Amino acid sequence: MELYFLALLILIMAMALGSGFPVAFALPGAAIITISAAAATGYIFTGSTDAFFHSGGPQQWLSAGVTNLRGVFWEVERDTLIAIPLFIFMGIMLQRSKIAEDLLVTMAQLFGPVPGGLGISVVFVGALLAATTGIVGATVVAMGLISLPAMLRNNYSPSLATGTIAASGTLGQIIPPSIVLIILADQLASAVDQASTARKLLHKEATGELSMPSTFDVASTSAGEMFLGAFIPGMVLVGLYMVYILVFAILRPKQAPAVGYDGKYDSKFLKTVLITLVPPLALIFLVLGSIISGVATVNQAGAIGAAGAMIMAGYRLPKPGKSLYYPALLAIVALVMIAFVLANFEMNVKAMNTGADRLGIALGAIATLMFMVSLIWSGVRVFKLEETLQGVMLETAKTTALVFIILLGAAMLTAAFRAFGGEELVRDFLNSLPGGFWTQFIIVMLVIFVLGFFLDFIEIAVVVVPIVAPILLADPQANITAVWLGVMIGLNIQTSFLTPPFGFALFYLRGVAPAVVKTVQMYKGVIAFITLQLIALSIVGLYPPLVNYLPNRVSFLSESSPPPRNPKLQLCLEDYVGQQLSQSSVTTDAIAAARGLNLSVLPKDLVKDLTGGLDAADKAVAQLDAAFVAAGQVEEAAGLYRPQLTVVRRIEKQIRAIEAEVKEMKTLAGRMRDEAQAEERAALEAEIAVLEAEIEHLHAQVPDTWEEVHNTFAELTKAENTARAQYRRAADQAWEDPAEVLAVLDxxxxxxxxxxxxxxxxxxxxxxxxxxxxxxxxxxxxxxxxxxxxxxxxxxxxxxxxxxxxxxxxxxxxxxxxxxxxxxxxxxxxxxxxxxxxLRPGLTAYLDGIKETLGIRVQPRFTREQALAMASCNSYHRDISLNF
Structure with a gap:
């Protein structure tokens, strides 16, 4: 019966959305109606309201969605949704201040003489607006009103012109800061927790071990990491758009002609370009730069963006005058002063002791006051001019309320979906697909792409992601990162704005496009750009470092970077050390030179420590070589072992599922003690017998050679793990014992x-x-x-x-x-x-010689070169399925 109510849930939701009923009410309404119907049906036919739920009862599932959403705000580490109204405010304020109009006009004049220059300028401005506003509707409308008439006047193909504008307007969904990335980061935070639990259970079932090594755990993400991860893929997409337009213009010059600029490219034009470009670029630098550098969280960066947008509006909206740029200049001076005092003074009021400290605090307070004056000054201007501030705040409140109501509705819908066993149904379906992770992933991406024809990005992000993300993240074969999955889904969701019949970018553009542009031409125009988005999706999917490298780089270079002893870094660290040892003899030369030191002056205990450290250094080098040899043997044997492992694990999974069903049925049969239930109990016992026979049949399908093959492969992996563990202990001793002797001399x-x-x-x-x-x-x-x-x-x-x-x-x-x-x-x-x-010179030379190799693990943090190597190595997804 649960499946019937699951189908009813989906049917009600589809009908409500298809009829145009507001999505904010369609999602929770479908959940409430279905859960209530299931409770009423169970009470009427069985006397229990819980009868037709997969687990729990109606009260639990009706409150689950609200409880889950409330948990987002009560968890200190998951406060990223607070950034949503700040970025919405920033986007609407910049749209109202006509920044987009200035950018489009200036860039069109700059790129016009290039083949396809008008189209390239639209893409360029779309990327800039994406990094400042991130609001698709505002961007598409602005570019449609300003650029489309100019492109049509210059004989641009209507399909190319409309396709370029619509596609460029959607860049705000993938280029940070982006609302969809914030929502995806929030959804993936919960998905990672579920995936981690599932992977630990999988490891326990496969190996019998109670705990899973932390190196096998699922990598989480945050809104800041999502911003960093999406930046390069966003630039790849922008590059694909520009290359396509340029090639199109070269092949068909009549449909995308170059447009000359009537004016002169002189100092006045350069001044216009700088005034138009510098403020938005500065705002992008402040918002994204503060996140990348670790100076600000996503929420704080949102506040920076909102304040910057108001200051920009403060000089753009009023009529020209002497004091037009005073608030902006005051803000710039204040920011420069703040940067200066932060770089040169200890800005801690509690630790203020010297006169220099007091001077720094005073200057910081003055600079902060100056910035506040600038912000209030700009706010007053925006407030007085056509009630712009009131309008922006009202639109921000409306949009934010809509987003959070949809989030609440989606949380309730997801709870209802789980109440009727939908999550397990999806999991079982995906896990039953042949081909492993990539088949599952392609199916999920295809489903999201198709849903984009009918649903908005928010509905897809908050309904689909919580269901499929834990399944994909838990898979040890691909061992993907959450940030990579989030960016892939974000790129896929972006197509929902362009795919008919409900492509919102097409609706926005249709509303401002002249009647001469036919809707069919608009649909034809976006086909090429949808294809480019899918190409970008494929590029990012095939080369994960495009997403993973930048977040890793920022993490490893930050003050809070993971220490070299972090268990998750050891494989990459050992690869790096092996590469350094093979490329340079500095380490081995240092060991050999230390062997020649005269230790007779030291007491016996220190001689023992020092010689033990040198012996450990030789052992570490040998054990690292042994580890690489063992790893090669494991890799060679994996070709024959993996197919059998896949077959056996699938059979074992089926056996566990049937055993769980048998256990539940036996419990139910044990409760049937009434004679009136004898016939029903007999039928249940017969079904149990059939299932037990199926279990025996499945056991018989396990290859006879499996145990031998498994034990042989386990011995190989054990040899590799042992060699690596011995290397780590020896490497640490190689540094620590001589370092203790040097510490005595120090x-x-x-x-x-x-x-x-x-x-x-x-x-x-x-x-x-x-x-x-x-x-x-x-x-x-x-x-x-x-x-x-x-x-x-x-x-x-x-x-x-x-x-x-x-x-x-x-x-x-x-x-x-x-x-x-x-x-x-x-x-x-x-x-x-x-x-x-x-001895001191020799000991110092020895430690310097092994510091970059055998001594890395005991250092407090990585050097820049080492951090970049770790960032690069960890950007690839490492298959760990052989350990499960």
């Missing part, structure tokens, strides 16, 4: 400074009462305890203290231990001085 000055207090202690022990002497001796012992390599002196002083602390204090015993401490101090002083002169 403490020579600190050690020597304690000579006077040590020698003065004899008089204290001899003259003061024992009870009063214990404290000073203990304090001196603690001082020696803080000095590297002085533990022997500390130990003897502690024994002297103990002799003084006994119930029957023994001053002579204390002096005896004190004299031994002095003797140990004098002996150490001798070898410390000699070792410092003879």
């Amino acid at each position: 403490a020579n000055a600190e050690f020597a400074a304690l000579e006077t207090p040590l020698r003065d202690m004899r008089a204290t022990i001899e003259t003061l009462p024992e009870a009063e002497t214990e404290g000073p001796v203990n304090d001196l012992a603690k001082l020696f305890g803080k000095v590297d390599g002085a533990d022997d002196v500390k130990s003897l002083l502690s024994k002297a203290r103990k002799a003084l602390k006994n119930k029957t204090p023994d001053r002579d015993a204390a002096l005896e231990q004190y004299d031994a401490a002095v003797a140990e101090f004098e002996a150490q002083q001798i070898w410390r001085v000699e070792a410092d002169a003879t």
Whole structure:
């Protein structure tokens, strides 16, 4: 029965959307009606409202959507939706301030003489507006009103002109900052949690181990990472658009002619270009740059964008005058001052101690006040001019409310879909497809593409993504990142604005296009651009670093970059070390040179540490080579092992599903104790017998050679893992033991400074009462305890203290231990001085020689070169399915 109500849910939603009923009410309405119908039917026919739900009851599922959406705002780490109204405000304010109009006119004059120049200028401006406004409707309407008449006047093909404008207007969906990317990041945050749980369960079922290594876990994402990940694919799409228009213009010059500029390309024109281009580019730099550099979160960047848009509107909307640019100039001066004080002063009020600190805080406060004055000044101007500010805020409130109502409705619809087992149905369908992950992925992308013909991007993002994303992210074969999946879905969703019959960009353009442009011509014009979007989707799909590299680069170069010991980085780190060792002999030369050091001046324990570290260095190099050999053997054996693994895991999955069904049926049969239920119980037991026979049949399908093949492959992977683990331990020891010896030598000055207090202690022990002497001796012992390599002196002083602390204090015993401490101090002083002169240069050279290779793991952070190597390596998806 659950399937009938699932079909009813989809039917009601489709009918409501198809009839033009507002989507904000169609989604929750379909969920409420279906859940209520299922509860009423269950109560009428079985006496239980829970009877026809996959699990739980109507009360649980009716409140689930609201609870899930509320959780977004109560979780501190998932506050990215707050950025939505800020970016909407920024976009509407820039649209109302006619920035788009200025850009289009100026860029058309600049690119006009190039073949297809008007079309290229539209794409260029569309990309700029995408990075500032991100609102498709406003962008398409603005470009349609300004550029379309100019393109038609210059004999542009109506299809090319309308297709270019409509496609360029949709760039705001993939070029950050983008509302759809924020929504996708929010949806994927929940999907990652579910995928991680599913992958851990899969690992437990496949290996029997209770815990899964963290290196196999699913990589999460955030709105900031989505912005970074989408930037390069967005630029790829812009490049494809421009290349297409240029090639089209060269092949068919009559349909996309070059347009000469009547004016002169002089300093006045250059000034116009700069005034038109610099403010939007500066705003893009501030918004995206603050996110990329880690200075601001996505929410804070949204606030920066909203403030910048208001300041730009403050000089664009009023009539020209002397004070026209004063607020903007004041804001620029304030920003320069803020940047200066942040770079040169410690801006922490609580840590303000010196006069320089107070000066920095004062300058920062003045700069902040100046910026506030600029913002208020601009706000007053915008408020007075045709009530622009009121209109922008009203539109922002409307659009934001619409987005959040749709989010709430989609959360309720998704809850209803899960209530009737829809999620498991989709999961089982995708997992049953032959071809593994890529078949599933292509099917999902195809479904999203088809849905784009009928649904808006928000509906697709909030309805489809929560259902399919956990399934795709959990798959260990592709081991994709959430940011890559999000960008791929974002690129796919972008086509929904161009695909008829409900392509919203086409509707927007149709509303402002002249009657001479036929709707059929518009539909023909977008076909090429839809194809280009699909080509971009394929490029990004086949080359994941286009998405993954930039977020990784920013992460590894940031102050909060993951440490080199991070388990997820070890494979890439070992590849990097192996490459460095093969390209340079610096490490091996450093080890060989350290072997020639004269260690006779050191005590035995330090000699043991140092020789142990050098032995570990040789072992690390050998174990790394062994690990690479073992990895090659695993890779070679994987060709024969993978097909059997795929077959057996599929059979085991079917067995687990049937066993779960049998367990549920046995529980149900066990409750049928009434004689009136005897016939029903017998039928159920017969069905159980059939399922158990099917389980036996499935067990028989497991290849006879499976256990042997599995054990052989497990031995190979164990050998690789063992070699890698031994390498890591040896590499750490190769650095740590010699570094400890060098630390002892570095403490020579600190050690020597304690000579006077040590020698003065004899008089204290001899003259003061024992009870009063214990404290000073203990304090001196603690001082020696803080000095590297002085533990022997500390130990003897502690024994002297103990002799003084006994119930029957023994001053002579204390002096005896004190004299031994002095003797140990004098002996150490001798070898410390000699070792410092003879060993320090060699130890320093050794550690410098292995720091970039064997010593990487024990460093606090990566160097720039290492960070970039890690970012590049981790940008590829690594198949981990052989571990499952």
